[in-house]
Amino acid sequence: MLRKFIMTVLIFVFYLLQCTLFKKLSLASVSPNLLLILTFCAGFMSGKRNGMYVGFISGMLLDIFYGDVLGFNALLLLYIGYVNGMFNKMFYDEEITLPIVLLIGSEFAYTFVYYVFSFLLRGRLNIGYYFIHIMLPELAYTAIIAVLLYRLMLKLNRVLDEREKRSAAKFD
Amino acid sequence: MKKRSESVFPTKYILFILTFISLACIVLSILYEDFGRPVKNAVATIVIPVQTGMNKAGGWMSGRSDDLKEMREVMSENESLKAEIEALKEENTTLLLNNNKLTELQDLLGLSNQYSTYDKIAASVISKDSSNWFSSFTIDKGSDDGIKTDMNVIGNGGLIGIVTKVGKNYAVVRSIIDDSSNVSAQFSTTGDTCIVEGDLQNINEGILQITNINKDVAVASNDMVVTSNISSKFLPGILIGYVKEVSSDSNNLTKSGYIVPVADFAHISDVLVITELKTQTEGQE
Numbered sequence: 001m002l003r004k005f006i007m008t009v010l011i012f013v014f015y016l017l018q019c020t021l022f023k024k025l026s027l028a029s030v031s032p033n034l035l036l037i038l039t040f041c042a043g044f045m046s047g048k049r050n051g052m053y054v055g056f057i058s059g060m061l062l063d064i065f066y067g068d069v070l071g072f073n074a075l076l077l078l079y080i081g082y083v084n085g086m087f088n089k090m091f092y093d094e095e096i097t098l099p100i101v102l103l104i105g106s107e108f109a110y111t112f113v114y115y116v117f118s119f120l121l122r123g124r125l126n127i128g129y130y131f132i133h134i135m136l137p138e139l140a141y142t143a144i145i146a147v148l149l150y151r152l153m154l155k156l157n158r159v160l161d162e163r164e165k166r167s168a169a170k171f172d
Numbered sequence: 173m174k175k176r177s178e179s180v181f182p183t184k185y186i187l188f189i190l191t192f193i194s195l196a197c198i199v200l201s202i203l204y205e206d207f208g209r210p211v212k213n214a215v216a217t218i219v220i221p222v223q224t225g226m227n228k229a230g231g232w233m234s235g236r237s238d239d240l241k242e243m244r245e246v247m248s249e250n251e252s253l254k255a256e257i258e259a260l261k262e263e264n265t266t267l268l269l270n271n272n273k274l275t276e277l278q279d280l281l282g283l284s285n286q287y288s289t290y291d292k293i294a295a296s297v298i299s300k301d302s303s304n305w306f307s308s309f310t311i312d313k314g315s316d317d318g319i320k321t322d323m324n325v326i327g328n329g330g331l332i333g334i335v336t337k338v339g340k341n342y343a344v345v346r347s348i349i350d351d352s353s354n355v356s357a358q359f360s361t362t363g364d365t366c367i368v369e370g371d372l373q374n375i376n377e378g379i380l381q382i383t384n385i386n387k388d389v390a391v392a393s394n395d396m397v398v399t400s401n402i403s404s405k406f407l408p409g410i411l412i413g414y415v416k417e418v419s420s421d422s423n424n425l426t427k428s429g430y431i432v433p434v435a436d437f438a439h440i441s442d443v444l445v446i447t448e449l450k451t452q453t454e455g456q457e
Binding site: 012015016018019020021023024029030031033035047048049052056059061062064066069070071072074075078082085090105114115118119122124126130133136137138150169 | 415
């Protein structure tokens with residue numbers, strides 16, 4: 001319950017930061033994809049189920065304000081949350097290589113699919129340009145922010161896990 | 173703990189259900205423009221006030237830090253500016269003369285600040301597109317303040333964009349540098365029409381593409397480009413920018429080129445929404 005509440009608040013806060021503060025802090029005219037980081041963390045740290053919920057809700061939030069169609073980002077982030085949730089079994093606190101690889105993979109998949117559906121299908125074929133000027137900077141920026149955020153999320157996850165264990169023990 | 177939550181409902185089913193909901197939303201929102209409006213408005217009632225607040229706080233903070241920086245600069249600047257004033261005074265007199273001539277010529281062209289007579293609503297930009305692919309932004313005025321879709325948005329003395337989505341307390345504006353933006357425009361000198369296209373590749377260089385210019389049109393750089401009379405959504409005579417360069421297309425029938433927009437799209441913070449709709453004015457006439 002507490003996890004759900006905190007996740008909802010985090011989605012909300014990350015969305016606000018992504019659209020306001022990080023637009024101000026944009027480098028090379030791109031800003032990081034915070035909600036993708038959150039979806040990834042939720043999936044990777046606490047399983048498919050949580051990843052899906054967080055991905056779906058944050059995607060919907062993005063679609064409500066800036067999507068051309070409702071549900072596109074939701075679908076995309078839903079699967080990112082789910083796929084990262086599959087690696088939950090391999091999640092250990094100290095490991096950092098796997099999460100970085102997973103995050104970069106997710107971010108790449110996300111921007112690529114986004115490009116295909118919103119640009120390629122409109123006849124913008126110059127993929128090289130978009131790759132160098134949008135996808136790559138966004139990937140790098142998101143990865144850097146993710147390294148910082150990942151540690152915070154780890155701590156949060158540990159606290160939540162312990163609380164859940166304690167309350168589960170009470171019921172036994 | 174883990175076991176208990178998983179036993180409720182298999183994860184795969186949830187995945188299918190959520191996928192289905194997303195796909196249904198996509199299809200429905202393509203078919204019906206108004207789909208999901210109550211949900212959108214409900215979410216907006218929470219999000220928009222917070223965004224507005226955050227924006228104000230952010231603006232205040234950056235204002236304070238700017239103040240300190242500026243103080244030092246201002247002191248030294250003051251000296252040099254005093255000297256400049258003298259030189260400028262002289263220049264001003266010549267410019268005044270030129271200005272008179274300009275207004276005369278603008279009157280002749282029928283362009284004399286046409287849009288200063290339209291009713292406008294001032295609005296602040298509270299957030300920008302979450303993705304890096306498109307250039308739309310949200311303003312803090314919505315249908316409650318009388319904003320409707322397709323209303324033109326101006327600022328910095330030129331056209332900025334058009335309202336594409338309206339909620340109760342917010343509206344989303346697609347700027348003219350957005351990759352999916354097309355504006356029907358004309359050259360103020362000749363009256364010939366062209367299309368101003370936003371393009372992600374050109375945004376970084378701060379220019380817009382113009383296409384579909386008739387090959388016989390004589391265009392020089394620094395010619396004014398304004399919204400055209402035949403546009404279905406944009407009111408006529410709103411300044412868009414100045415021609416940078418024009419060259420013939422490979423088909424030898426049309427020309428295309430680039431213009432420099434007057435508005436500074438990187439630093440939009442306040443805009444004016446013209447509450448008159450193009451279709452509405454035509455209907456009255």
